[in-house]
Amino acid sequence: MQYINVNEQQSLIMSETVLPEILADECLLKVKAIGVNRADFLQRAGKYPAPAGESKILGLEVSGEIIQCGQLAGVNHLGKPWQNGNKVFALVAGGGYAEFVKVKASQLFTLPQGFTFEQGAACAEVFLTAYQSLFTIAALKPTNKVLIHAGASGVGSAAIQLAKAKQCHVVVTVGSEEKAQACLALGADAAIDYQQTDFVTWSKANVPSGYDVIIDVVAGDYVSKNINVAALDSQLVILSMLGGRYCEKIDIAKLLSKRITLSASTLRNRSNSYKAQLVANFINDFYPALLSGNIKPIIDSIYPWHQAEKAHKKMENNGNIGKIVLTVF
Numbered sequence: 001m002q003y004i005n006v007n008e009q010q011s012l013i014m015s016e017t018v019l020p021e022i023l024a025d026e027c028l029l030k031v032k033a034i035g036v037n038r039a040d041f042l043q044r045a046g047k048y049p050a051p052a053g054e055s056k057i058l059g060l061e062v063s064g065e066i067i068q069c070g071q072l073a074g075v076n077h078l079g080k081p082w083q084n085g086n087k088v089f090a091l092v093a094g095g096g097y098a099e100f101v102k103v104k105a106s107q108l109f110t111l112p113q114g115f116t117f118e119q120g121a122a123c124a125e126v127f128l129t130a131y132q133s134l135f136t137i138a139a140l141k142p143t144n145k146v147l148i149h150a151g152a153s154g155v156g157s158a159a160i161q162l163a164k165a166k167q168c169h170v171v172v173t174v175g176s177e178e179k180a181q182a183c184l185a186l187g188a189d190a191a192i193d194y195q196q197t198d199f200v201t202w203s204k205a206n207v208p209s210g211y212d213v214i215i216d217v218v219a220g221d222y223v224s225k226n227i228n229v230a231a232l233d234s235q236l237v238i239l240s241m242l243g244g245r246y247c248e249k250i251d252i253a254k255l256l257s258k259r260i261t262l263s264a265s266t267l268r269n270r271s272n273s274y275k276a277q278l279v280a281n282f283i284n285d286f287y288p289a290l291l292s293g294n295i296k297p298i299i300d301s302i303y304p305w306h307q308a309e310k311a312h313k314k315m316e317n318n319g320n321i322g323k324i325v326l327t328v329f
Contacts, residue, residue, distance in 0.1 A: 003057050003098035004308050006044050012309045020055070020095065020102040027082055027105050028068040033121035034096050034305065035061035036324040037154070038240070039268065041312045050094040051269045059096020060268060062103075063089040063111060063120030064328075073105035077283045087111040089120030091128055091275065093268055097308065099328060106276035109283070112291050122154070122297035122323035123290070128275075129239065129267055130159035131282045133215050137263050138235035144212035145169045145231065147203070149222065151188060152179035154323040155239065157298040159215055160186045165289060171207065173199050175318060182321045186298070203229040210234060210258075220244035223262075227254050238264040298322030304329065 005015035022028050040058045042048035050056050066086045073082045088108045095101045111120045133155075134140040146163045150156045151172025163170045164187035171190045172183045180191035190206065192199045203211070210231030216222055220243030226236050227250065255262070267275070289295045300320035303311045304327055311324045 001099040004059075004305060006058070010044055010046075012044070012312070014306065017057075017098075019100055022068060022070050022102045024070040024072040025074070025105055026070045026102045027066045027073055027088075027108065028100055028102050029062060029064040029088065029090070030067050031062045031096065031099055031101055031328045032064040032117035033062065033302075033328065034059050034326040035121040035123075035125055035154075036308075036311050036315060036326060037061070037125055038242075038315060040097075041316060044312070054093040055095030055101075057095045057098050059092065059094065059098070059101070061089070061091055061121060061123075061125040062096045062101055063087075063117040063123075064101075066108075067100070070105070076108070076110050077280070077287070078110070082108065087117070087120075089117075089124055091124040091267070091279070097305070097326075104272050104276065106272070107279050109279065109287075118299060118302055118325045118327065119297050121325050122299050125267075126154040126158040126297070126323065127162070127286070127290075127295075128278055128282060129155050130162050130215075131286065132265065132267060132278055133237045133239060134159060134162055134213065135285070136278065136281070137237050137265055138213045138215075140166060140168065140213055142166045143168060145207055145209070146171070147199075147207075147211040147214045147226070147229065148172045148188075149215065150174070150217050150242070151183040151191060152321045153217065154298070154320075155217065156215075157183070157186055157322050158295075160188050161295040162286065163213075164188075165286070165295060168213075169207075171203070171211070179321055182298075200225050200228050213237070215239065217241075218243040219247070221247055223247040224250050227251060227258070227260060230258055230260050233259050234261070236260055236262045238262070239266070300324055302327060 090103045183191045214236045217240040219241035300322045
């Protein structure tokens with residue numbers, strides 16, 4: 001099969017390898033579309049290796065058709081056996097940038113009727129990451145006040161929709177007026193352009209009681225700023241460190257006085273059982289909303305997979321609003 005490889009110069013090139021061999025509880029997919037994530041070019045640069053035992057090929061989410069099922073693949077959420085020809089999308093720990101990929105059957109989603117493969121490829125990573133952050137970790141409650149950094153990103157756009165589905169007050173930070181308008185169109189109550197306005201100053205004036213939940217992909221100095229605008233008994237969830245791995249000053253007194261819970265999480269290196277339960281919980285809570293269109297994947301752009309280099313460059317330059325997707329043909 002063909003796949004996208006990383007050469008010694010860290011460039012993306014097309015290469016050939018053997019088909020993955022599935023285990024009894026897995027399915028083999030013919031990949032139709034691939035979701036692009038920042039983890040892909042971090043792995044490409046040698047900064048985010050695949051978990052032990054997983055494919056070293058790039059790619060964390062795919063959409064496609066089942067072409068082989070293991071004997072213990074089980075049934076989908078409708079109680080029907082997984083079978084060849086089923087259209088699905090899925091989160092994978094690696095191997096997505098390829099013509100074929102193996103997936104644990106318990107981590108598959110049925111592609112909603114009317115969805116394109118491109119839409120399917122834009123769902124799993126962002127919605128599961130946002131769902132895990134808001135509900136599994138932060139225990140989001142209806143009408144909570146939520147701050148989402150990088151609101152126009154894939155995870156940000158998913159988190160806005162999930163939080164608004166629970167009637168929460170949602171504020172986002174973005175890097176441009178275009179991104180601000182995109183977030184407002186998704187239901188965000190306010191969008192702060194951090195290029196023009198300090199989000200701490202704005203929040204002190206407009207959300208004086210503070211935020212109950214803060215979703216942060218920036219880290220760095222944002223950690224101390226988040227503490228300044230956090231509410232009593234709030235949840236601060238850090239998912240990435242686009243602003244750097246260190247924060248020079250953290251006011252522990254404020255952490256204590258506000259009783260803030262600070263959590264950090266990645267999804268890729270979670271156990272298969274954890275991911276299976278996360279998928280099951282999301283299906284139970286939000287799959288009907290996906291079917292009805294009340295929540296939806298936001299796609300910025302679609303590239304043929306031979307132009308993966310161009311897709312990576314766009315994401316590295318923060319030029320996307322929503323997901324970037326590669327099509328396989």
